Amino acid sequence: MPNASTPCLIYPMRGVLDVPETLIPVNEALLDGLARVEACFDRQLETDIPPVNDLCKHIERYRGKMLRPTLVLLCGLAVHPDTPRLIDAGASLAALWTDEHIGLGAVVEMVHMATLVHDDVLDEAEVRRRGRTVNSLHGNEAAVILGDYLLASAYHLCSSVESRDAALAVGDTAMTMASGELLQLHHRDDLSLDEATYFEILDRKTAALIGLSCALGAAASGAERDLVETLRRFGRDMGVAFQIRDDLLDLMGEESVIGKSVRRDLAKGKLTLPLIHTLANADPRVRGDVLDTIRGLDENRSQGMDAAVDQLVATMRDFGSIEYAKATAADLVSRAKSSLAVLPDSPVRRFIEFSADAVVTRRF
Amino acid sequence: MPNASTPCLIYPMRGVLDVPETLIPVNEALLDGLARVEACFDRQLETDIPPVNDLCKHIERYRGKMLRPTLVLLCGLAVHPDTPRLIDAGASLAALWTDEHIGLGAVVEMVHMATLVHDDVLDEAEVRRRGRTVNSLHGNEAAVILGDYLLASAYHLCSSVESRDAALAVGDTAMTMASGELLQLHHRDDLSLDEATYFEILDRKTAALIGLSCALGAAASGAERDLVETLRRFGRDMGVAFQIRDDLLDLMGEESVIGKSVRRDLAKGKLTLPLIHTLANADPRVRGDVLDTIRGLDENRSQGMDAAVDQLVATMRDFGSIEYAKATAADLVSRAKSSLAVLPDSPVRRFIEFSADAVVTRRF
Numbered sequence: 001m002p003n004a005s006t007p008c009l010i011y012p013m014r015g016v017l018d019v020p021e022t023l024i025p026v027n028e029a030l031l032d033g034l035a036r037v038e039a040c041f042d043r044q045l046e047t048d049i050p051p052v053n054d055l056c057k058h059i060e061r062y063r064g065k066m067l068r069p070t071l072v073l074l075c076g077l078a079v080h081p082d083t084p085r086l087i088d089a090g091a092s093l094a095a096l097w098t099d100e101h102i103g104l105g106a107v108v109e110m111v112h113m114a115t116l117v118h119d120d121v122l123d124e125a126e127v128r129r130r131g132r133t134v135n136s137l138h139g140n141e142a143a144v145i146l147g148d149y150l151l152a153s154a155y156h157l158c159s160s161v162e163s164r165d166a167a168l169a170v171g172d173t174a175m176t177m178a179s180g181e182l183l184q185l186h187h188r189d190d191l192s193l194d195e196a197t198y199f200e201i202l203d204r205k206t207a208a209l210i211g212l213s214c215a216l217g218a219a220a221s222g223a224e225r226d227l228v229e230t231l232r233r234f235g236r237d238m239g240v241a242f243q244i245r246d247d248l249l250d251l252m253g254e255e256s257v258i259g260k261s262v263r264r265d266l267a268k269g270k271l272t273l274p275l276i277h278t279l280a281n282a283d284p285r286v287r288g289d290v291l292d293t294i295r296g297l298d299e300n301r302s303q304g305m306d307a308a309v310d311q312l313v314a315t316m317r318d319f320g321s322i323e324y325a326k327a328t329a330a331d332l333v334s335r336a337k338s339s340l341a342v343l344p345d346s347p348v349r350r351f352i353e354f355s356a357d358a359v360v361t362r363r364f
Numbered sequence: 365m366p367n368a369s370t371p372c373l374i375y376p377m378r379g380v381l382d383v384p385e386t387l388i389p390v391n392e393a394l395l396d397g398l399a400r401v402e403a404c405f406d407r408q409l410e411t412d413i414p415p416v417n418d419l420c421k422h423i424e425r426y427r428g429k430m431l432r433p434t435l436v437l438l439c440g441l442a443v444h445p446d447t448p449r450l451i452d453a454g455a456s457l458a459a460l461w462t463d464e465h466i467g468l469g470a471v472v473e474m475v476h477m478a479t480l481v482h483d484d485v486l487d488e489a490e491v492r493r494r495g496r497t498v499n500s501l502h503g504n505e506a507a508v509i510l511g512d513y514l515l516a517s518a519y520h521l522c523s524s525v526e527s528r529d530a531a532l533a534v535g536d537t538a539m540t541m542a543s544g545e546l547l548q549l550h551h552r553d554d555l556s557l558d559e560a561t562y563f564e565i566l567d568r569k570t571a572a573l574i575g576l577s578c579a580l581g582a583a584a585s586g587a588e589r590d591l592v593e594t595l596r597r598f599g600r601d602m603g604v605a606f607q608i609r610d611d612l613l614d615l616m617g618e619e620s621v622i623g624k625s626v627r628r629d630l631a632k633g634k635l636t637l638p639l640i641h642t643l644a645n646a647d648p649r650v651r652g653d654v655l656d657t658i659r660g661l662d663e664n665r666s667q668g669m670d671a672a673v674d675q676l677v678a679t680m681r682d683f684g685s686i687e688y689a690k691a692t693a694a695d696l697v698s699r700a701k702s703s704l705a706v707l708p709d710s711p712v713r714r715f716i717e718f719s720a721d722a723v724v725t726r727r728f
Binding site: 047049051052055114115118121124139140141142143145146147148149151152153155156157158159160164167168172173174175177178181182185186253305364 | 412413415416419479482485486489503504505506508509510511512513515516517519520521523524528531532534535536538539542543545546547549550585646
């Protein structure tokens with residue numbers, strides 16, 4: 001039974017997923033590994049400047065699904081040559097994670113947190129994971145610098161792990177993420193945004209880091225380049241599906257369930273998949289009505305939006321666009337899972353598949 | 365004769381400094397080295413996303429003094445074992461800079477640019493280096509993400525140079541810089557800010573990166589740890605002096621000369637050295653008057669400020685606080701130069717001393 005006060009998708013300690021019995025050994029190992037990631041994360045952010053520590057304490061409250069470190073750890077196990085032997089022996093898999101796996105788990109979570117903190121400034125969001133956002137509590141300035149502090153910390157931690165390739169890949173991915181955000185910003189209020197550009201934005205701003213998490217975990221276990229790239233592809237497909245779902249939740253969800261501000265995308269002029277689908281495929285009359293409604297939103301973004309958005313959602317639903325977006329996400333998850341066919345069947349692989357499925361069924 | 369359209373302190377190509385004749389060989393080498401740094405900088409920022417490239421083009425206009433890469437290059441020469449031989453032979457010193465020196469020069473400039481772009485968001489500044497700021501032209505959102513893109517690019521470039529120590533040091537310094545900015549924010553509107561905390565803020569937000577530039581340049585030429593640390597100390601002292609001067613220019617300068625928005629510090633509740641000095645040392649009556657004036661500014665920050673600030677400056681001047689701040693900066697430059705005594709006397713050392721002197725005499 002999900003616990004409403006702990007909004008987590010995968011992190012099993014927080015009791016959101018009903019993990020099948022055969023996956024419990026993986027689950028138990030993850031509890032251990034993620035606790036090590038959290039400890040590493042907290043240690044890295046410690047400073048001798050009290051106001052900085054106070055802000056970082058706030059960040060701890062943002063910690064949610066831990067999806068990205070979970071993928072580092074799971075992909076690290078999935079390719080590890082000793083995993084089958086430990087499973088057969090009934091021994092804990094947690095022993096296979098080195099300091100490099102743990103450090104990289106903290107790095108990807110820190111990069112993710114930095115983008116959350118900066119996104120909340122950009123989105124003028126007030127609620128995140130059921131708490132007030134940094135910007136709404138401490139102002140935009142604190143949020144901008146705190147995000148920079150998190151990025152610097154991630155990079156510093158990353159440079160202290162063994163592999164220089166990891167540091168290069170993290171820098172490269174952070175560039176890709178920022179370019180995706182800039183591309184999204186460039187297309188704000190662009191009512192002719194097409195699907196290809198929408199997917200390009202998602203792939204950059206969200207999927208690149210999820211793919212990186214899978215790749216880093218596999219590489220830290222010594223996987224060959226081809227296998228690393230296959231797992232990255234898995235993560236990218238899963239990541240795009242994840243963001244489509246996120247966009248749907250923003251459109252349809254309730255703040256009390258999701259735990260963050262909703263319907264920000266339309267308010268900020270961001271077109272998402274259902275709307276792109278309706279606009280691209282509706283007949284001229286429906287299309288004209290939808291455009292009028294959106295332009296109307298534009299004029300009084302903050303007030304009277306709920307009724308207008310409800311009407312838009314009804315139109316998109318009638319037109320099959322909500323189902324289309326859900327089906328697109330489901331197809332991406334299927335494709336992602338098919339990438340995993342290169343791995344031997346094992347509880348670890350099944351746990352990863354299970355996590356991928358959860359991406360499109362989650363309600364928050 | 366300074367050229368008003370090219371506001372540069374040290375970068376000799378732009379003709380601001382009258383370089384003494386004996387230093388011309390160093391000057392010529394720097395022209396060559398800084399052009400390589402610029403090319404590396406531009407190459408690193410190139411992407412396949414046109415709106416990102418457009419924003420990066422804007423960044424090129426921010427390029428000013430190139431103080432930090434200049435220090436990487438000069439300190440790289442100052443400790444290089446082959447420098448004296450090349451000087452004696454009349455050969456160009458530019459041959460001594462490896463790709464590592466050049467890459468690190470681009471890295472420190474990129475970190476600096478990222479903080480400029482984010483600072484302008486925080487300061488709500490509209491003018492920077494005689495052009496409109498990114499935030500005023502493209503909005504705060506573009507400026508926040510562009511800063512992130514620059515930081516990510518710096519980290520990526522830094523991970524591609526040989527030394528892992530450099531990547532660690534850049535991450536560490538970026539953390540220090542952000543913590544300095546957060547400390548400054550914490551003390552906004554704090555009318556009892558003391559000198560020790562003011563210097564701590566300056567050392568972190570400004571001097572750490574200038575010190576790092578000197579250290580990286582020396583380390584890339586193979587200097588021993590002690591010498592690297594001595595040059596870092598030189599850079600930190602020079603950096604604190606640089607920021608004291610910057611704060612004075614904000615208080616006293618004219619936008620048309622400095623090329624950026626002025627008197628932002630008082631408007632944003634930032635106390636700087638002259639005011640801290642007056643408040644700490646004035647008798648209760650003067651102190652009371654000054655506090656009343658500052659609190660008055662606070663109420664109508666944008667309007668009627670000029671006359672009130674003029675009056676404050678007059679009080680600080682009468683009280684000797686402007687002179688005190690200038691003398692403090694000059695003392696720091698002297699101490700910085702005395703650190704250089706470990707280097708053999710050479711045109712390179714004299715060029716570095718010359719650059720340090722320019723920090724406290726510059727008018728922009």
